Structures are given as C-alpha cells and as structure tokens.
Amino acid sequence: MMRTLKIGYSSLVYAFLYVPIFVLIVYSFNASKFGTTWQGFTLKWYQNLLENTSLMTAAGNSVLVATLSATCATIIGSLAAVAFYRYTFKGKKVIMSLVYILMMAPDIVMGISLLILFVTIHMEPGFITLLLSHITFNIPFVAVTVMSRMKGFDKNLFDAAGDLGATEFQTVRHVLFPMMLPAVVAGWLLAFTLSMDDVIISFFVTGPDFEILPLRIYSMVRLGVKPEVNALCTIMFTLSLVIVMISQILNREKK
Amino acid sequence: MSSANDIVRLESISKSFGGHGVVHNLDLCIKDGEFVTLLGPSGCGKTTLLRIIAGLETQDYGRVFIGGKDVSIIPPNKREVNTVFQSYALFPHMTVYDNVAFGLKMSKVPKDEIKERVKEALDTVMLGNFADRMPQNLSGGQQQRVAIARAIVKRPKVLLLDEPLSALDFKLRKQMQTELKHIQRKLGITFVFVTHDQEEALSMSDRVVVMNEGVIQQDGSPKEVYENPKNMFVAKFVGEINVLQAVIEKTINGKLRANVEGRQCRLTKKHTYVEGDSVKLLLRPEDIRLEHIKDADSDYPLQGIIEETTYKGATLDSIVRLDSGTVIMASEFFDEDDPEFEYKTGEKVAVKWVDGWEVLLPDD
Numbered sequence: 195m196m197r198t199l200k201i202g203y204s205s206l207v208y209a210f211l212y213v214p215i216f217v218l219i220v221y222s223f224n225a226s227k228f229g230t231t232w233q234g235f236t237l238k239w240y241q242n243l244l245e246n247t248s249l250m251t252a253a254g255n256s257v258l259v260a261t262l263s264a265t266c267a268t269i270i271g272s273l274a275a276v277a278f279y280r281y282t283f284k285g286k287k288v289i290m291s292l293v294y295i296l297m298m299a300p301d302i303v304m305g306i307s308l309l310i311l312f313v314t315i316h317m318e319p320g321f322i323t324l325l326l327s328h329i330t331f332n333i334p335f336v337a338v339t340v341m342s343r344m345k346g347f348d349k350n351l352f353d354a355a356g357d358l359g360a361t362e363f364q365t366v367r368h369v370l371f372p373m374m375l376p377a378v379v380a381g382w383l384l385a386f387t388l389s390m391d392d393v394i395i396s397f398f399v400t401g402p403d404f405e406i407l408p409l410r411i412y413s414m415v416r417l418g419v420k421p422e423v424n425a426l427c428t429i430m431f432t433l434s435l436v437i438v439m440i441s442q443i444l445n446r447e448k449k
Numbered sequence: 450m451s452s453a454n455d456i457v458r459l460e461s462i463s464k465s466f467g468g469h470g471v472v473h474n475l476d477l478c479i480k481d482g483e484f485v486t487l488l489g490p491s492g493c494g495k496t497t498l499l500r501i502i503a504g505l506e507t508q509d510y511g512r513v514f515i516g517g518k519d520v521s522i523i524p525p526n527k528r529e530v531n532t533v534f535q536s537y538a539l540f541p542h543m544t545v546y547d548n549v550a551f552g553l554k555m556s557k558v559p560k561d562e563i564k565e566r567v568k569e570a571l572d573t574v575m576l577g578n579f580a581d582r583m584p585q586n587l588s589g590g591q592q593q594r595v596a597i598a599r600a601i602v603k604r605p606k607v608l609l610l611d612e613p614l615s616a617l618d619f620k621l622r623k624q625m626q627t628e629l630k631h632i633q634r635k636l637g638i639t640f641v642f643v644t645h646d647q648e649e650a651l652s653m654s655d656r657v658v659v660m661n662e663g664v665i666q667q668d669g670s671p672k673e674v675y676e677n678p679k680n681m682f683v684a685k686f687v688g689e690i691n692v693l694q695a696v697i698e699k700t701i702n703g704k705l706r707a708n709v710e711g712r713q714c715r716l717t718k719k720h721t722y723v724e725g726d727s728v729k730l731l732l733r734p735e736d737i738r739l740e741h742i743k744d745a746d747s748d749y750p751l752q753g754i755i756e757e758t759t760y761k762g763a764t765l766d767s768i769v770r771l772d773s774g775t776v777i778m779a780s781e782f783f784d785e786d787d788p789e790f791e792y793k794t795g796e797k798v799a800v801k802w803v804d805g806w807e808v809l810l811p812d813d
C-alpha cells in the first residue's frame with residue numbers, strides 16, 4: 195500500500211516535470227499547425243527552421259558566445275579554484291565569498307549593473323559586451339564546480355609530489371591538473387549551457403545587431419508558439435540532455 | 450651526541466600550530482644506516498616531526514641537517530629524503546608504474562634508466578607483475594608496497610615512514626614488519642619509522658625514540674627502553690608494568706632495604722636513592738615469580754591473593770591482589786617439569802621477582 199502510494203506520488207511529480215517537454219517534442223513532429231490535434235508525422239518544422247536564416251544566425255551567434263564565454267570562464271574559474279585550493283593569501287575568504295555572492299545574485303541585478311557599467315565606459319552594446327557579461331556570470335559556476343571536486347582530494351598527494359622532487363609547477367601540472375580535469379570539463383559544459391539559455395542578462399547587454407537564440411525565441415513566442423519553436427526547443431533539449439549526461443559521467447567518482 | 454656520520458640532525462626544533470605547541474625544543478641525531486623508530490601516543494607530534502625532516506612543514510625555531518648540510522630552509526623537493534605517507538597518497542590517475550616512476554621523471558632521469566630502476570623497485574617489494582594496474586584496483590597491502598617502491602626508487606639518504614603498517618590487518622602487519630627490515634638491510638638506507646605500537650617499535654628498531662607531547666622522553670635501544678625506562682611515561686607506554694609504592698629505609702653499601710607496599714624487602718641492585726626517599730618500584734609482569742605458600746607462618750616479603758588466572762598458551766597470567774590492596778599482574782612461563790604450576794583463585798601466594806630486575810623511579 196505504502197509502496198504503491200510512493201510510486202504513484204513520484205510518478206506524478208515526474209509527470210508534472212516531463213510531460214510538457216514530451217508534448218513539446220511530439221508537437222514538433224505534428225503536421226498540424228496549431229498543434230492541438232495529431233495530424234500526422236512531419237519534419238516540416240525542422241526544415242522551416244533550417245531555412246529561417248535570421249533564426250540560424252541567432253543560433254550561430256549563441257553557439258559562438260557560449261563557446262567563447264565557456265572557454266574563457268573555464269580558464270579563469272579553474273585558475274581561481276587552484277589558487278583557492280593551493281595557496282593562502284590575504285583576503286582569500288572575502289574573495290571566495292564574493293564568488294558565491296556572484297553566483298547567487300539575481301540575473302536582473304547583474305544585467306542592469308553590467309548595462310550601467312557599459313554605458314558608463316561608453317561601450318556599444320553588442321558582441322563584446324555580451325561576451326564579457328557571459329564570461330562574468332560563468333566564472334563562479336566553473337570555480338565552484340571545480341572547487342567542490344577538489345574538496346575530495348587527499349592533500350597528501352601534493353606533499354607526496356613535492357617529496358618526490360616535483361616543483362610547485364610540476365605538482366600542479368602532473369598531479370593537481372589531471373585530477374581536476376573531469377571537473378574542468380564539467381564546468382565548461384555547465385558554462386556552455388548557462389550561456390546558451392540566458393535571457394535576462396543578455397537582454398540588457400546585447401545590441402540590435404547581435405541577436406542570440408533565447409532572445410529571438412522570446413520575441414517569437416510573444417506572437418504565439420509556432421511549431422518551429424517546438425522543433426528548436428526539441429533540438430536544444432536533446433543537446434542539453436547530451437551535455438548533462440557527459441558531465442555526469444565525468445563527475446562520477448572512479449571506484 | 451652528534452658526530453660526523455649523523456645523517457639527520459635536528460637542533461632545538463620547535464613547532465606550534467595556531468599557538469598550540471606541538472614540538473618543543475627537540476634535539477635528535479640519527480646515524481647513517483640506522484633503523485630509528487619514533488614511538489608515542491597519537492597526537493604527540495610524530496607526524497609533524499617527520500614532516501619537518503621532509504621539509505613539508507617548516508619549523509618555527511631550530512635547524513635541520515641532512516647529510517651534514519643545513520637544509521632548514523630548503524624546500525622538500527630538494528631534500529634527499531623520501532616519505533611513505535600514512536594514507537599512502539598514491540596518485541589515483543597514474544598506473545603503479547607511473548606512480549613509482551614519478552620521482553625519477555621529475556628529476557629528468559633518462560627513460561631507459563627509469564624503466565630499469567622502476568622494475569628493480571617493484572621487484573624489491575614483490576610487485577613486479579602489477580606495473581600496469583591502477584592503485585584503486587590493489588589491496589591495502591599492495592598499495593602499501595607501491596608507496597614503499599615509489600619512495601625507495603630515488604635512493605634517498607633517509608626514508609621516512611609514517612605509521613606505514615597501521616592500516617593493515619595483524620597477519621599482514623607482521624609479514625610487512627619482517628619485509629621492511631629486510632628491505633632496509635638490503636638497501637642500507639636510514640629508516641625513520643613512526644608508530645604508536647610499542648611492540649612494533651621494539652621488534653623492528655635499532656633505536657627507539659619515545660615521544661610524548663612533543664618532547665623526547667627516552668632515546669635508546671629497544672632493550673634499554675624496555676628494561677630501564679627513564680620515567681613513568683616510558684615505563685607505562687612501552688609494555689605492561691606493575692607499579693608498587695616503596696620507601697627507602699636503609700642503605701648499605703649502595704644496596705637498599707625498602708618498605709614495599711608495607712613489607713620489608715631487600716634490593717640487591719645498586720641504586721642512588723638515600724634513606725627516606727619515596728620511590729615507585731616497577732616490575733614487568735614477566736619478571737615476577739609467584740610461589741605457593743606451604744607454611745603459613747613463614748615470613749615472605751610480599752604476599753597476595755590470586756584473583757584470576759588466564760591461560761595464554763606459552764604463559765600463565767595471574768592477577769594478584771597484594772595485602773596492601775594493590776593489584777599486580779604476573780606472567781610466568783610454564784615449567785614443564787612442575788606439575789604444581791597452577792594457582793587456584795583465592796589462593797595465597799608469595800610474590801617475588803628476579804633479583805635486581807626492578808626499576809626504581811622517584812615518586813612525584
């Protein structure tokens with residue numbers, strides 16, 4: 195009895211979460227334009243999508259910004275994590291809390307403050323401002339991902355490396371870095387997905403000549419959900435599913 | 450104490466963590482080729498001392514010499530010592546081979562030589578066939594051997610071992626004790642071995658350094674430390690010991706007559722105490738001899754009542770309550786020819802000991 199109840203309850207929760215996505219995926223293959231009834235299988239919406247050049251440009255821009263910002267943020271965030279882990283320096287605690295605060299800060303606050311910053315220093319909103327903003331909000335996520343992995347490391351490993359004749363650089367290069375690599379890749383993937391679907395911050399900091407996918411979708415759905423949007427979301431969902439799976443595998447502790 | 454062939458010399462080393470003193474003004478000399486054990490209870494600063502020798506921790510005061518050279522401010526990677534860590538600290542992302550080769554790669558030894566020396570080191574610890582395994586896929590004992598191979602492959606002047614056997618089960622520990630001794634003899638490297646197990650310390654070392662609360666309590670051969678403990682801490686920490694209260698009553702030519710637990714006893718060994726001194730008389734359980742009392746009237750120096758006897762195979766352990774109320778333990782070897790070698794609970798026995806094997810310490 196208890197068991198049935200438990201299974202029923204969790205099915206309900208999962209249904210609530212996943213049925214809409216499932217419906218969206220099904221509709222992306224539905225021949226009906228208004229999508230309330232099933233009128234046969236089609237790939238038309240996917241084809242329309244590919245032919246919609248402005249949407250494709252926006253998608254390309256998004257991938258570009260996501261790749262670049264994830265890469266920059268991963269380098270900076272990982273180095274920060276190494277510094278926090280290996281070294282003691284003045285103000286370390288303050289800087290570490292700043293990282294967490296930045297991660298928790300509401301997007302709207304970050305968006306507006308970045309906008310004010312760019313206006314103050316007279317930077318045209320566009321690719322550069324968008325990229326800088328994405329790097330900024332991604333850094334703490336990468337740093338925290340990498341740091342949480344490093345918490346599990348035996349500190350004696352680095353003493354052992356030094357004891358065996360490794361310099362500080364060699365210790366980081368041959369011991370710390372290979373050990374943190376899976377977390378670095380996971381951090382990159384996280385940054386990439388965060389960047390791909392950010393709406394709020396991007397809304398404030400990008401300009402009219404550099405359109406990105408989430409904002410483009412946002413403006414599209416204001417006039418009602420078109421089936422192309424379903425197709426697009428299906429692709430993005432599949433992509434993020436793959437990314438989540440990869441980072442899960444990477445972050446799994448080796449037994 | 451210091452001499453030219455000291456491989457390690459510590460001069461007035463002090464170290465504290467956050468205002469809490471861990472090592473206090475400590476001096477220690479270790480000779481080339483010696484097997485020295487640092488013995489002490491957990492938390493007494495053994496690991497800290499080892500890490501100071503390795504350079505992984507910097508002393509607050511004092512100087513460290515290795516091979517006659519002052520290395521006080523030399524970083525660990527430039528010191529000719531290697532460490533076997535308590536947690537083994539094997540690199541989880543490297544094979545056994547790469548773990549052992551690590552030290553040689555860091556000092557840019559040619560590839561062919563690395564191959565040869567890693568093989569040799571792995572053979573020494575009998576892991577020749579495990580080169581391609583990952584450390585996670587080895588048993589605790591095998592990981593331990595890899596840690597040893599990794600530390601000896603660089604042929605350090607001194608090998609530091611921090612409780613290397615404490616994670617192993619009893620049988621494996623005994624086996625590794627013998628093997629470690631063997632490796633030490635074969636390589637001729639100085640071993641500084643840390644343990645909190647007194648039996649391990651006594652059976653393996655040339656010299657035992659007993660520590661407590663960051664201070665050396667006694668430094669001597671296993672026999673000295675066991676038979677002539679310098680203070681109560683060493684006496685109690687290094688094996689079982691019985692403590693009796695005594696007052697010196699008379700000295701005759703350095704020999705003493707003492708009141709031990711209310712009874713008069715003669716002590717034949719020379720001691721430096723004088724009349725009126727209050728002392729503790731220490732006896733190892735295996736130095737005590739019990740005797741049946743046949744004639745109730747005769748006057749035995751110390752008497753007691755058997756409270757419990759335990760058959761231990763080679764020995765018979767008896768717990769005796771002396772007339773004064775003090776409880777002692779005696780551990781006697783069986784005498785095959787003596788059919789009467791047996792005590793009944795509640796039986797009255799005389800308590801004697803091998804003449805001169807008692808230890809006297811001042812009462813404080």
Ligand SMILES: Nc1ncnc2c1ncn2[C@@H]1O[C@H](COP(=O)(O)OP(=O)(O)O)[C@@H](O)[C@H]1O
Binds near residue numbers: 490495498
């Ligand atoms: N890095 C450290 N920071 C603060 N306290 C430490 C540190 N290392 C050791 N201690 C303290 O120093 C004392 C001695 O530790 P240790 O040398 O590890 O003892 P042992 O190896 O004899 O068990 C302990 O009280 C321990 O808590």
Ligand SMILES: [Mg+2]
Binds near residue numbers: 495611612
């Ligand atoms: Mg220790």
